[in-house]
Amino acid sequence: MKKPLTYISLFSSAGVGCYGFKLNGFECIATNELLTKRLKIQAFNNKCKYESGYIDGDITKQEVKQKLLNELKFWQEKHKIKTPDVLIATPPCQGMSVANHKKNDEISRNSLVVESIKLTNKILPKYFVFENVRAFLNTTCTDIDGVVKPIKEAIKYNLGGNYNILYKIVNFKEYGSNSSRTRTLVIGVRKDIPNITPYDIFPKKQKSKTLRQLIGDLPSLTEMGEISNDIFHSYREFDQRMLPWIENLEEGQSAFENSEPERIPHRIINGEIVNNKSKNGDKYARWYWDKEGPCVHTRNDILASQNTVHPSDNRVFSIRELMRMLSIPESFEWSHIKTDKLNKLTELEKKAFLKKEELNIRHCLGEAVPTGVFKNIASNIKKANKNESLSLSQIKSLEEEFKLNKTENIVSFIKNNFKNYSLDNIFLIAEHSNSERLKTSAYFTRKDIAYSVIKDLPELKKKKKIRILEPSVGVGNFIPMLFEKYEKKDEVILDVCDIDNNSLQILKTILSKIKVPKNFKINFKHTDFLLWNCKTKYDIVVGNPPYGKVTKNKELLDIYKFKAHNSDTNNIFSFFIEKSLRLGNYVSLIVPKSLLNAPEFNKTRDLLKSCDLQKICDYGEKAFKGVKIETVSFLCSSSVSTKDSVIIESYIKNSYKEESKEYIFSDDFPYWLIYRDASFDNVVSKMKLDIFNSFRDRQITKSITQDKGKVRVLKSRNIGNNEIKKIDGYDCYVDEIEELAVSKFYNESDVVMVPNLTYYPRASFLPKNTITDGSVALLTLKNGSRLPTEQDLEFYSTEEFENYYRVARNYGTRSLNIDNNSVFFFGLLKEITE
Numbered sequence: 001m002k003k004p005l006t007y008i009s010l011f012s013s014a015g016v017g018c019y020g021f022k023l024n025g026f027e028c029i030a031t032n033e034l035l036t037k038r039l040k041i042q043a044f045n046n047k048c049k050y051e052s053g054y055i056d057g058d059i060t061k062q063e064v065k066q067k068l069l070n071e072l073k074f075w076q077e078k079h080k081i082k083t084p085d086v087l088i089a090t091p092p093c094q095g096m097s098v099a100n101h102k103k104n105d106e107i108s109r110n111s112l113v114v115e116s117i118k119l120t121n122k123i124l125p126k127y128f129v130f131e132n133v134r135a136f137l138n139t140t141c142t143d144i145d146g147v148v149k150p151i152k153e154a155i156k157y158n159l160g161g162n163y164n165i166l167y168k169i170v171n172f173k174e175y176g177s178n179s180s181r182t183r184t185l186v187i188g189v190r191k192d193i194p195n196i197t198p199y200d201i202f203p204k205k206q207k208s209k210t211l212r213q214l215i216g217d218l219p220s221l222t223e224m225g226e227i228s229n230d231i232f233h234s235y236r237e238f239d240q241r242m243l244p245w246i247e248n249l250e251e252g253q254s255a256f257e258n259s260e261p262e263r264i265p266h267r268i269i270n271g272e273i274v275n276n277k278s279k280n281g282d283k284y285a286r287w288y289w290d291k292e293g294p295c296v297h298t299r300n301d302i303l304a305s306q307n308t309v310h311p312s313d314n315r316v317f318s319i320r321e322l323m324r325m326l327s328i329p330e331s332f333e334w335s336h337i338k339t340d341k342l343n344k345l346t347e348l349e350k351k352a353f354l355k356k357e358e359l360n361i362r363h364c365l366g367e368a369v370p371t372g373v374f375k376n377i378a379s380n381i382k383k384a385n386k387n388e389s390l391s392l393s394q395i396k397s398l399e400e401e402f403k404l405n406k407t408e409n410i411v412s413f414i415k416n417n418f419k420n421y422s423l424d425n426i427f428l429i430a431e432h433s434n435s436e437r438l439k440t441s442a443y444f445t446r447k448d449i450a451y452s453v454i455k456d457l458p459e460l461k462k463k464k465k466i467r468i469l470e471p472s473v474g475v476g477n478f479i480p481m482l483f484e485k486y487e488k489k490d491e492v493i494l495d496v497c498d499i500d501n502n503s504l505q506i507l508k509t510i511l512s513k514i515k516v517p518k519n520f521k522i523n524f525k526h527t528d529f530l531l532w533n534c535k536t537k538y539d540i541v542v543g544n545p546p547y548g549k550v551t552k553n554k555e556l557l558d559i560y561k562f563k564a565h566n567s568d569t570n571n572i573f574s575f576f577i578e579k580s581l582r583l584g585n586y587v588s589l590i591v592p593k594s595l596l597n598a599p600e601f602n603k604t605r606d607l608l609k610s611c612d613l614q615k616i617c618d619y620g621e622k623a624f625k626g627v628k629i630e631t632v633s634f635l636c637s638s639s640v641s642t643k644d645s646v647i648i649e650s651y652i653k654n655s656y657k658e659e660s661k662e663y664i665f666s667d668d669f670p671y672w673l674i675y676r677d678a679s680f681d682n683v684v685s686k687m688k689l690d691i692f693n694s695f696r697d698r699q700i701t702k703s704i705t706q707d708k709g710k711v712r713v714l715k716s717r718n719i720g721n722n723e724i725k726k727i728d729g730y731d732c733y734v735d736e737i738e739e740l741a742v743s744k745f746y747n748e749s750d751v752v753m754v755p756n757l758t759y760y761p762r763a764s765f766l767p768k769n770t771i772t773d774g775s776v777a778l779l780t781l782k783n784g785s786r787l788p789t790e791q792d793l794e795f796y797s798t799e800e801f802e803n804y805y806r807v808a809r810n811y812g813t814r815s816l817n818i819d820n821n822s823v824f825f826f827g828l829l830k831e832i833t834e
Contacts, residue, residue, distance in 0.1 A: 003079065005382065007086035008068070008123065010059060010116055014361075015042035017131070017369030018088060019332055020176075022047060024378035029084055030071040032059050038364055044333045050074075059115050072123065086381065087125040089116035090132065090369060111141040113151055117158045118144065124162060126193055127201055127381060130155070130186040131369050134169055137184055155186060160649060160656030163188035164451055166198030175203040176372030178214050179293030179325035183369075187377075189448070191651055195424050197451035199484045200384045203376035208292040211311060215321045216289075221313050231342045231350050232319040232334070236358070242303055245284055247314050255284035255303075265304070282306040293317075293325030298366030301359060319358070322365050327372030334361050387422040395432050404433035407502040411509045418513045426513075427477040430506045434475070445477055445544045445590060449623045452649070453588050453633045454481045456615055457540055464490040467536065469583060470543040471529040471576060473498045476507040478543055483517050490519060497525040497532065499546075530560050530575050534583060541584030545576035547592050547629070566603035574604045581611060581638045590623065593630035596810050597671040599821045605672060609665050612637035615647040616674055621813060622651050630814050648674045652811050670821040675807045683804035687827030691788075692779035694823035696756060697742040700734070700773040709733025711746075714766075716755035716775035721762045721797040722790050724770075734771075742771045745778055750787050752779040754796070754826065757816045761805055761826075763793040777818035779826060792828050 004027040009018045012031045022028070028048045032055045033039040039056045048054055053071055057064040075081055091112040113130070120128050130136075137152035144158060152167060159165060165188045172181045187198040219228050221235040228234065244263050245255040256278045258264050265276040265284050276283075286309040287294050294307035300322060303309060308316040317325075323332070333339060335357065342353060390398075403409045410433050414426060421429070424447050431444035445453075460466055466489055470478060473496035486492050498504050504524050516522065525532065529545075550557040550570045560575045561567040573591045580587045595601050596616075615635040623631040646664060649656045653675065665672055673680070705713055713732045718725050737743040745751050751766040754777045763779075772778060781787070795801055808825040809816055816822075 003081055005086075005385070006075065006079075006081060006084045007088060008072070008084050008119075008125070010087070010089040010119065011091045011112070012039075012042065012088070013090070013367045014038045014334075014364035015045060015047050016326065016328055016332070016364065016371055017090065017374040018042075018047065019045060019328070020371045020373065020375030021086070021088075021378040023329070023371070023375050024382055026085070026378055028053060029075045030055055030068045032056070032064070032068060034058060037360055040336075041334060041364065044336055059119075060112070065115075065119070068119070069122075083123060084125040085127060085385075086378075087116075087120050087123060087128045088374070089113070089120075089128070089130050091116055091130075111143075113141055114144060114154060117154060120159060120188075121162070124190065126190050128159070128163065128186075128188040129201075129374075129377060130184075132184050134182045134184060137167055137169075137186075157656055157658070159188055161654040163190055164198060164448060164455065166202060166455070168202065172370050172373050173208040173292045174205050176206050176374075176376040177325070177327050177370035178208045178372075179296050179370070180291075181295045181370075191448065191452075191654070193448070195387075195389050195447045196384045197448050197481065199451070199481060201377060201380050203373055203380065206372075206376070210290045211287065211293055211325075212289045214293065214324050218318075218321065221315060221318070224315070225351070227347065227350050227354075229343060230320055231339070231345070231353070232323070232361075233321065234318055234350075234354065235313070235315045236301060236318070238303055238316075242284075243314060246286065246303060246309055249286040249309065251286055251288045251311055253286055254278065254282065256281075276304075280306055285309060287311050287317075293322075296322055296325055296366055296368075298363050300366055301362045319361055319365070322362070326365060326368055326370040327375070328365075328368075329371065332371070387424065390421075390425050390428055392432070395429055398429060399433050404429070407434070407505055410434065410502075410506055414506070414509045414513065423480065423510075423514065424477075426510060427475055430475040430510065431477070434500070434502055434506065444474070444624060446623060447477060447481075449590065449619060449633075450478050450544075451481055452617055452619075453544075453590050454478065454485055454542060456635050456647070457485060457542065457588055458586055460489075460539060463539065465493075466491075466539040467493045467495070468540045468542065469536075469538040469580075470494070470496045471541060471580060472543055472545045473507060474500075474503050474544070476510060479507075479511070479522075480514070482542070483520060487517060487519070492517075492520045493523065494520055495523045495525060495536070495538075497527060497529050499526075499528045501526045530572070530579060536583070538584045539586065541580040541587045542589070544590045545573045545580075547571065547573050565607050566601065568603060569600040571600070574601060577604060578607065581607070581636065584638060586635065586637050588633060588635045590619075590631050590633040593618065593620075593632045593810070593812060595632060595634075596674065597812070597821060599670075599819060602671070605665075608634065608636055609661070610640070612639050612642055613646055613661070614643070615649065616672075617649040618652055618674060618810070620652045620811070628814065630812060650675070650811075670824045672810070673807060674810055677807065679800075680804050680807040683800060686830060688785075688830055689827040690824050691782060691785045691828050692752070692823050692826055693782060694818050694820055695742070695745070695778045695780070696776070696818065697740070697772060697774045699740050700742070700771075702732075705732035705734055705773075707732065709735045711735070711737055712770045714753065714770050714772045714776060716758070719753050719755050719762055719764050719776065722764050722793050724764060724767055737771055740771065742778070745780070746771055748780075750781065752788055752793065752826075753777070754779060754818060756818050759802065759806055759809070759816070761796045761801060763796045763826075765790075765793070777823070779823060786828065786832075788828055789832060791832055795829055796826065 006027050006029050007021050008029050009031040012018055012033050030053045031042055031047060036056045039054055043054055055067045059065060138150050140148050141151050141154055143149050143154040167186050169184050172183055173179060187201050189196050189198050189201060218233055224235055224237050226235040245265050255265050261273055266273045283306060284303050285307045287307050289311040297305050299305040300308055301316060310317055402413050404413060410430055504526055557570055564575055565578055566574055613636045617633045619631045621628055621630055644661055645658050646661050648659050664674055664676060700713060711734050713734055717727055717730060737746060747768050752763050753766050753772060754761060754763050756775050756777050
């Protein structure tokens with residue numbers, strides 16, 4: 001049985017927006033609203049499957065919150081779901097709205113968003129959608145930690161560890177509504193969902209209808225109190241003295257523009273006309289027939305609110321007209337009595353119904369997210385969930401069937417089969433089929449990972465024209481996100497460079513099949529980026545450079561190193577970093593995690609640290625499909641460092657935090673420690689570090705070992721906590737050691753053995769008549785240190801040291817070799833006297 005798509009809705013009012021999810025077949029697990037009368041409207045529309053899903057009351061109260069969590073648990077048990085697909089939150093916005101002229105200290109109210117954050121963190125839905133007013137993100141709130149900060153910061157630091165997040169201010173008229181309303185949308189996609197980004201979920205643009213197209217078919221209402229055949233299309237009564245104020249208005253005119261004093265909104269005080277104040281300039285204003293609808297406010301029932309006057313009738317817009325502006329379908333019900341039955345009531349019964357219910361309905365409309373906008377989002381989630389990535393075996397089958405080892409066949413396949421696959425899968429097929437990719441050490445970057453590389457790039461709001469460089473573009477899977485990121489720029493010049501012409505040909509074919517925005521101009525450069533004589537300065541350099549080493553072509557390596565700050569490495573990505581920093585004002589690249597700690601990149605780290613390094617994101621092994629390599633990305637401004645903090649984001653720890661550069665990049669340690677914390681510092685305080693030198697054998701292999709012999713060769717599993725273990729079928733020996741470098745430690749005293757490549761350190765002294773292979777690091781004292789004791793070695797096996805060592809190794813999995821950098825962290829306890 002197929003599991004239903006599900007959602008939870010907070011601060012849901014009458015459920016107008018969420019109705020868009022219902023229209024897409026989503027099941028509502030639970031919906032919370034403070035006012036019971038509005039929650040009842042949701043029940044009229046059968047929003048929840050179970051009555052217990054309608055939860056009224058203050059969500060900040062534990063008993064209300066617990067009801068919601070209990071309902072989720074019920075669904076998890078009955079319907080076998082792990083988490084909801086979506087959590088929607090539209091918290092009250094009185095403290096932020098520019099239309100609210102009575103706001104005082106609203107921080108505590110604005111902090112209702114923090115309740116949404118708390119529940120999102122606890123429930124961990126696949127996606128979350130927060131909606132609010134334009135000023136939402138910059139408005140302050142009291143965060144979970146009790147610190148007052150902008151709401152955007154609260155969302156980012158509390159949810160950024162688990163979610164890729166997109167923050168965007170939009171006008172809903174472009175995204176499924178027919179009325180103009182500028183709002184903030186925040187969309188998060190859980191990071192364990194591969195190849196889906198917030199851009200995939202964000203509502204797609206739609207052309208809104210004009211009022212003439214939208215409501216022109218509805219009958220004109222000219223008599224005050226008149227009700228048409230549709231009870232929700234009626235002429236709401238108002239004080240007759242106001243009629244002269246609006247009756248002669250042209251479209252777009254406000255009554256305050258009238259020339260005759262008696263037609264300007266006023267009061268009579270002591271027999272004199274006293275004009276009303278026009279605060280926003282759009283009160284008592286008649287709207288246009290040939291524009292989309294105006295913004296619908298909560299006081300859409302009065303002439304004195306903003307743009308409420310019908311284009312030709314002398315009245316405010318009817319409920320039905322407002323519903324159409326907000327893309328609410330006629331199937332939406334406002335009462336336990338269905339609309340068809342309401343329309344059959346007598347005139348008096350209809351008036352009685354409207355007298356009782358109209359204001360509540362109108363206020364709900366003023367608070368509502370347009371149904372069409374959330375319907376658009378729900379549709380995108382359904383589509384994204386269906387677009388599963390092809391497996392490597394499926395791609396292999398396609399390669400064999402269509403002979404995709406040749407570039408011309410890949411190009412032909414894309415041209416003929418583009419509509420049969422999602423764009424993500426087209427990129428995947430193209431990248432994996434291109435036989436040159438392995439020669440150039442190029443790896444396909446998963447879409448959600450590419451998003452995380454791009455998401456924190458600067459908006460460059462002051463620049464209308466920008467230049468972007470992708471120095472190793474491959475088949476271009478970063479490009480669609482750059483289209484999204486910089487859609488509002490007047491002009492974007494995008495230079496894409498690659499050493500492999502096959503990739504560029506494939507990229508051109510893909511771009512011919514998708515809609516390239518008019519503001520983007522793409523230039524293709526078939527060249528070795530490191531040899532390219534480029535004098536252009538770019539606003540942004542972004543991408544995934546190759547990771548291979550130059551080992552055979554010494555002449556080429558010498559050229560690469562000629563201008564390099566770091567000539568201690570032959571790894572191409574280090575040279576890419578340096579050239580990118582020379583060419584770009586902002587650089588965001590995804591590179592091997594060894595950048596953080598390997599001795600060969602000491603100078604590269606120094607260079608990055610001297611610039612304005614703004615963010616490091618650790619992906620562990622999650623970045624590439626079918627490739628076991630650890631990666632990180634960084635965002636850096638090439639200018640001299642000005643900010644004393646750096647963002648550390650981690651897919652391993654599900655964390656997003658801001659740390660002091662002085663703390664993370666401290667010269668007290670041999671390399672960067674991006675996970676450094678108080679518990680790590682506590683262990684450091686107990687030890688004297690930088691005690692040992694490290695040696696690992698590079699010569700002993702199975703070909704020279706045997707089951708018996710003169711000298712025992714110890715391997716990692718032989719080493720226990722201050723003990724040597726004998727393991728049948730594992731132990732091995734050699735007869736001759738004179739030609740082995742490790743022989744210099746033979747029968748030396750106080751040599752410490754530690755297993756290499758493990759997060760479970762343990763240590764023992766090297767026994768007499770033994771040597772070790774490369775799975776063991778031999779630690780020897782530097783000059784001036786006291787001799788290690790068994791108590792020192794015992795400490796290496798403790799849970800406290802194990803946790804400390806994980807931080808010391810930046811939670812790496814494939815870069816755990818004990819070298820002359822990492823051996824620094826094996827210290828001797830200070831409490832042991834000399």
